[in-house]
Amino acid sequence: MQAIMPRLKRAGHYLIVAAFCFFTAAPFLIMIVNTFKQDADLYRPQNNPFIYNVPPTLDNLRLLFEGTNYLGFVRNSLFVGVLVVLITLVVAVPAAYALARLAGSWGERAGIAIFLVYLVPPTLLFIPLFRVVTAFGLNDSVWSLVLVYPTISIPFSTWLLMGFFKSIPRDLEEAAMVDGFSRLMAFFKVVMPLSLSGVIAVTVFTFTLTLHEFVYAMTFISSSDSRPLSVGVPIELVRGDVFYWQSLLAAAVIVAIPVGIVYNMFLDRLVAGFTMGAVKG
Amino acid sequence: MGVVELRGLRKEFGEVKAVNGVDLSIQKGELVVILGPSGCGKTTLMRMVAGLELPTDGEVLIGDRNVTALPPRARDIAMVFQSYALYPHMTVFDNIAFPLKARKAPKEEMAQKVEWAAGILGIQRLLARKPRQLSGGERQRVALARALVKEPAVMLLDEPLSNLDAKLRVSARDELQQFQRNLGITTIFVTHDQIEAMGLGDRIAVMNAGKVRQVGDPQEIYDDPADTFVATFLGSPPMNLLERNGHLLGFRPESFLPLEVARGDREKVTFPFHLGRVENLGSDRLLYGTVEGAERNRTISKLPSTVEVSVEAGETYDFAVCRADLRYFDKESGLRKEPPPREGG
Numbered sequence: 001m002q003a004i005m006p007r008l009k010r011a012g013h014y015l016i017v018a019a020f021c022f023f024t025a026a027p028f029l030i031m032i033v034n035t036f037k038q039d040a041d042l043y044r045p046q047n048n049p050f051i052y053n054v055p056p057t058l059d060n061l062r063l064l065f066e067g068t069n070y071l072g073f074v075r076n077s078l079f080v081g082v083l084v085v086l087i088t089l090v091v092a093v094p095a096a097y098a099l100a101r102l103a104g105s106w107g108e109r110a111g112i113a114i115f116l117v118y119l120v121p122p123t124l125l126f127i128p129l130f131r132v133v134t135a136f137g138l139n140d141s142v143w144s145l146v147l148v149y150p151t152i153s154i155p156f157s158t159w160l161l162m163g164f165f166k167s168i169p170r171d172l173e174e175a176a177m178v179d180g181f182s183r184l185m186a187f188f189k190v191v192m193p194l195s196l197s198g199v200i201a202v203t204v205f206t207f208t209l210t211l212h213e214f215v216y217a218m219t220f221i222s223s224s225d226s227r228p229l230s231v232g233v234p235i236e237l238v239r240g241d242v243f244y245w246q247s248l249l250a251a252a253v254i255v256a257i258p259v260g261i262v263y264n265m266f267l268d269r270l271v272a273g274f275t276m277g278a279v280k281g
Numbered sequence: 282m283g284v285v286e287l288r289g290l291r292k293e294f295g296e297v298k299a300v301n302g303v304d305l306s307i308q309k310g311e312l313v314v315i316l317g318p319s320g321c322g323k324t325t326l327m328r329m330v331a332g333l334e335l336p337t338d339g340e341v342l343i344g345d346r347n348v349t350a351l352p353p354r355a356r357d358i359a360m361v362f363q364s365y366a367l368y369p370h371m372t373v374f375d376n377i378a379f380p381l382k383a384r385k386a387p388k389e390e391m392a393q394k395v396e397w398a399a400g401i402l403g404i405q406r407l408l409a410r411k412p413r414q415l416s417g418g419e420r421q422r423v424a425l426a427r428a429l430v431k432e433p434a435v436m437l438l439d440e441p442l443s444n445l446d447a448k449l450r451v452s453a454r455d456e457l458q459q460f461q462r463n464l465g466i467t468t469i470f471v472t473h474d475q476i477e478a479m480g481l482g483d484r485i486a487v488m489n490a491g492k493v494r495q496v497g498d499p500q501e502i503y504d505d506p507a508d509t510f511v512a513t514f515l516g517s518p519p520m521n522l523l524e525r526n527g528h529l530l531g532f533r534p535e536s537f538l539p540l541e542v543a544r545g546d547r548e549k550v551t552f553p554f555h556l557g558r559v560e561n562l563g564s565d566r567l568l569y570g571t572v573e574g575a576e577r578n579r580t581i582s583k584l585p586s587t588v589e590v591s592v593e594a595g596e597t598y599d600f601a602v603c604r605a606d607l608r609y610f611d612k613e614s615g616l617r618k619e620p621p622p623r624e625g626g
Contacts, residue, residue, distance in 0.1 A: 171366035174333050178353045181383050183352075190368055
């Protein structure tokens with residue numbers, strides 16, 4: 001009897017974990033299954049949604065790749081994402097370091113003020129920013145997003161990285177300076193390696209933001225060639241009141257899986273990054 | 282001309298004068314201890330020598346070179362921080378080799394020098410570990426090895442023993458001194474611990490409120506304090522200060538003995554000592570009481586356990602101090618002064 005209790009307990013644990021895994025994986029499962037379903041299968045409520053009641057088809061993928069500019073959207077999103085991540089790191093890393101180390105007591109307050117900017121919603125800003133984009137002549141160009149997205153990503157990233165830099169003892173940098181490096185080299189040799197979790201967190205946050213942002217992309221870009229995924233896919237696969245569900249789901253899952261794999265590779269560091277920023281920032 | 286010369290060094294943080302005019306000359310191979318209470322400016326002073334803090338005024342010279350405006354890397358110094366500041370993402374080997382990497386030393390030379398430094402400190406077997414896998418004492422050795430490998434003109438040690446437990450501190454102190462003597466590295470050692478200072482220093486510079494109060498060898502500082510601050514900061518328990526006949530009189534607790542014990546031919550001054558409390562510490566007895574007929578008269582006597590006089594709290598005894606052991610201080614300024622022509626006992 002005594003031997004059974006721990007086993008039951010363990011079985012309970014596994015049951016909960018399995019249920020949770022199913023819950024988090026279910027959207028992916030549904031997306032993948034439905035990608036290959038025919039309309040006749042999908043639109044019959046009596047059918048089991050998890051199996052193929054009618055033989056699967058590749059027509060939906062054909063529509064996605066041949067009937068829309070999907071690969072163009074992916075290319076645009078990658079282009080914007082990579083550039084915005086780079087711009088964010090180039091600006092936020094030195095800004096956060098300066099605020100954390102050099103600015104004295106008002107560095108903290110400035111950090112909070114910068115973070116507040118992040119809280120202003122894009123729905124308030126897209127009209128004034130549209131004028132800015134027009135002034136730069138970037139209407140209907142992916143460059144408009146490269147210009148505007150850092151206004152969201154830089155404040156948040158600066159604030160997040162400040163927490164990291166503050167948690168690194170000053171002694172370490174000073175030791176590196178005494179050991180023969182300049183402040184800049186001490187930063188690269190000692191501070192950056194120790195803040196890697198923060199840099200990864202910022203990269204993931206920024207890239208995800210550029211992937212899912214909708215309001216700015218919708219406002220600033222009107223031609224199919226320049227659209228990123230978040231806008232291009234719904235515009236081209238929702239025609240009037242017809243939703244091409246299978247192709248929409250395919251468009252989402254094809255992007256989500258590689259991103260998911262990359263995030264998983266850095267999961268531990270990512271969690272460390274976000275929790276540390278939360279406490280120390 | 283010393284290896285390190287500090288001239289009129291001052292540092293102000295806003296209104297606060299952390300270091301207020303320090304002149305100090307440190308000779309080659311010497312170990313100078315900068316001793317003072319927390320907040321006296323001793324760490325700021327060391328940071329100015331290291332180049333981590335720019336002085337408000339004054340000059341720092343290292344090896345005949347004026348380095349006041351130079352960054353730390355150009356000063357030919359090494360420093361051991363209170364926290365040891367080991368780089369947590371590097372192995373012990375890489376930590377020790379770090380200054381050599383900065384200098385872009387060739388790989389063979391690097392390996393050779395790290396071996397040499399690790400050998401001196403007995404940490405060869407730790408070279409592959411990360412700092413978090415080391416004990417406090419081992420970390421301290423790694424920090425010292427990292428300082429050593431630079432072969433600096435001056436080594437700066439900022440309370441390197443304060444993170445060690447009491448037992449380890451004694452042995453680390455001994456090792457540190459032997460190591461410094463053997464290598465003959467000019468060393469500045471900052472501490473608030475008078476025992477460390479007395480035990481380690483060739484000379485001690487006692488600091489308070491941003492100023493150096495006295496510089497001298499340990500015995501000199503102990504026997505002939507320049508003012509009441511030095512007199513009461515050093516020694517445990519500190520020097521007794523009595524106000525009598527308009528003079529401020531100082532004498533060490535161990536010189537204040539019952540009259541029948543204080544034998545010898547030297548001239549003595551006797552005081553009626555009213556004993557309030559006895560503390561038995563095993564090796565010594567501390568007698569707390571007051572001297573009758575004096576203002577500011579709380580007095581402590583320290584009797585070694587070899588003195589077998591029986592004393593009772595609440596009684597008054599005749600205690601004596603050799604006249605040669607009496608020190609006189611100015612009542613207002615607290616500075617040492619010459620004994621008055623003849624002071625009644």
